[in-house]
Amino acid sequence: MTDYPTLHLLIDGEQHSGDGRKTEDVINPATEEVLGTLPHATPADLDRALEAAQRGFHEWRRTSADKRASILTKAAGLIRERAKEIGETLCLEQGKPVAEGRGEASYSANLLEFYAQECKRIYGRTLVRGEGARAEVQYHPVGPIAGFAPWNFPAINVMRKIGGALAAGCSVIVKPSEETPASGIAVVQALLDSGVPGGVVQCVFGVPSDVSEQLIGSPIIRKITFTGSTPVGKQLAKMAADDLKIATMELGGHGPVLVFNDSDLTKVLDTMVANKFRNAGQVCVSPTRFLIEEDIFDKFRDGFVERAKALTVGNGMDKGTDMGPMANARGLDNIAKLIANAQDKGANLLTGGERIGNQGFFFQPTVLSEVPLDSDIMNNEPFGPVAILNAMPGEAAMIEEANRLPYGLAAYAWTNDPARRRRLAAEVEAGMLAINTGGVSTVDAPFGGVKWSGYGSEDGREGVMACMVVKAIHEG
Structure with a gap:
């Protein structure tokens, strides 16, 4: 059986653990025993992550689609190689049977592999005009994204926050659940190990309201994506609306x-x-x-x-x-x-x-x-x-x-x-x-809801396009 890993933040490609930070215990739901101690990001940590995300975005958006696809494909392979370890970690911190945990890790790899190919399928279009005139529609990455993932599928939900964004050319700061942190860390680490720059994908933890307030309140963040309950989703949507940030909300169901x-x-x-x-x-x-x-x-x-x-x-x-x-x-x-x-x-x-x-x-x-x-x-x-x-x-x-x-x-x-x-x-x-x-x-179909279950989609082509903005260009 895999030992539960040491927990840390991943900011600008570096691991950060103790150093006087506030911590909380992670509990095994099958035994109620303490698995590990999770550090919380300080406000200074979050500021550093935001600055790194801004730099990372400008680097990653200029990286060719072929290179992005190659790096994401390599990361998918690493996650697949580590599926046994990730699955056992997932079982320890979340409780689901270990076979389901391994399956979740493998599905995350499949999703990232799909997104790797979508890097090459971001198309614009040319509009018909008279002689000497030209018009076209282009799609551009929206910018740095803040993603908030829950505890029920700690690998897949983190990947859903990251995969489409990276395919689109965005940078991401993801906050997995503090109750199931190691699975999210493992997914982010696989991306870093495959060559994703440290400022392009980062992983932070803390009191959820404090982290969301600082990240969503920053002008650096251009989009948020959240999976969780409808009441919390409404709160975050209101915060995003204050700065007219776009949002993807995958909320409750029945x-x-x-x-x-x-x-x-x-x-x-x-x-x-x-x-x-x-x-x-x-x-x-x-x-x-x-x-x-x-x-x-x-x-x-x-x-x-x-x-x-x-x-x-x-x-x-x-x-x-x-x-x-x-x-x-x-x-x-x-x-x-x-x-x-x-x-x-x-x-x-x-x-x-x-x-x-x-x-x-x-x-x-x-x-x-x-x-x-x-x-x-x-x-x-x-x-x-x-x-x-x-x-x-x-x-x-x-x-x-x-x-x-x-x-x-x-x-x-x-x-x-x-x-x-x-x-x-x-x-x-x-x-x-x-x-x-x-x-x-x-992996190739949109995942999302209507009414109080949210708006926007993850997975499929729609998961990439949700991280893009549209620009119309007219030439006379």
């Missing part, structure tokens, strides 16, 4: 799953139960509200509960673990309160509903049914291992419930009716819709 009576129930259950309890449900695109046509509800409910009960919960390092602990004690408290409220409102608890043991942040895979609309869990993202199963009278009611909330990140539907699939694609309000599959994330 994923509806529409299950129709013409679907293959065995496939639906095998796919969606695993998807629901992946990473202990701590996934922004997690399927949460299962809206099931009423004539198949009993069969679906029984199959779902049977599969949920069969999951093995344990330390992510242990062989055979299907679901690890929640990442922190906050999650345990939140889930317990939501389940209690739902039961008070009349919901049926079909399985789970309790913490497991008294060491580590383990919670039982939980299934609720007949959950009233006025219960808290039907209106607030649970972000944990709990599924809601409700019977629905038909397509119109299912679509209405899917669209009822102000969130619109990911949605899922299962049907073999081609006409219905087209209707769902048109009518379900979500940034991503998966039909007859559990996947909404691929």
Whole structure:
């Protein structure tokens, strides 16, 4: 097993650790033991990072697309080589099974590899004009970017803040979560080891409000990108608006799953139960509200509960673990309160509903049914291992419930009716819709939401273009 690495800041290509800086402990969610001590950046550290990002931007934007692509491809290779180590580190600090951690590291490498090729596909266009005149549209990197990443996918989310920006020619200061710092540090270090200049990609930590206020308040930063809760996203968006900085916001969700009576129930259950309890449900695109046509509800409910009960919960390092602990004690408290409220409102608890043991942040895979609309869990993202199963009278009611909330990140539907699939694609309000599959994330497709789930996209070509500004040039 990999030892937990020593933690540090990465500013202008240099590592900074103690030296009188404020620190905080990083906790293993499976054992509640201290893994390491994380230094916080001082205001002077952040000023130095900002100055370096300004210099780095001017250097990197002038680096040829071929050279940028070569460096990013090399970094992707290093991350892939280090996937075992990164995956084990991820398991230690975040809790997910080690196989999922390794898969996350590999996906991060795939994403960066895709972005490396996008360096060469940033195209403008020439507009038709009369003889002697010319007009063209160009795309230019927006400038230094501040990225803020959460703890649930500490490698992928950091890469999403970095990859498109570097492909576009921008510099980035990224702040991973203080609860899962080592995974983000590993991703940034791979880029530095591959030849990305020290001022082009940097990694800082600290009290989130202090760091965001100083970085977003600096005129050097031209864009922010954030993944996290809707309330925090609204705060950061207001701060960015004060200086008219552009922003990409990937915020909360409450994923509806529409299950129709013409679907293959065995496939639906095998796919969606695993998807629901992946990473202990701590996934922004997690399927949460299962809206099931009423004539198949009993069969679906029984199959779902049977599969949920069969999951093995344990330390992510242990062989055979299907679901690890929640990442922190906050999650345990939140889930317990939501389940209690739902039961008070009349919901049926079909399985789970309790913490497991008294060491580590383990919670039982939980299934609720007949959950009233006025219960808290039907209106607030649970972000944990709990599924809601409700019977629905038909397509119109299912679509209405899917669209009822102000969130619109990911949605899922299962049907073999081609006409219905087209209707769902048109009518379900979500940034991503998966039909007859559990996947909404691929490196070449945009990832993002609508309504209170945010705006802007990461991944795909859109993730690069979100880091560009447009210039029209007219010649007479």
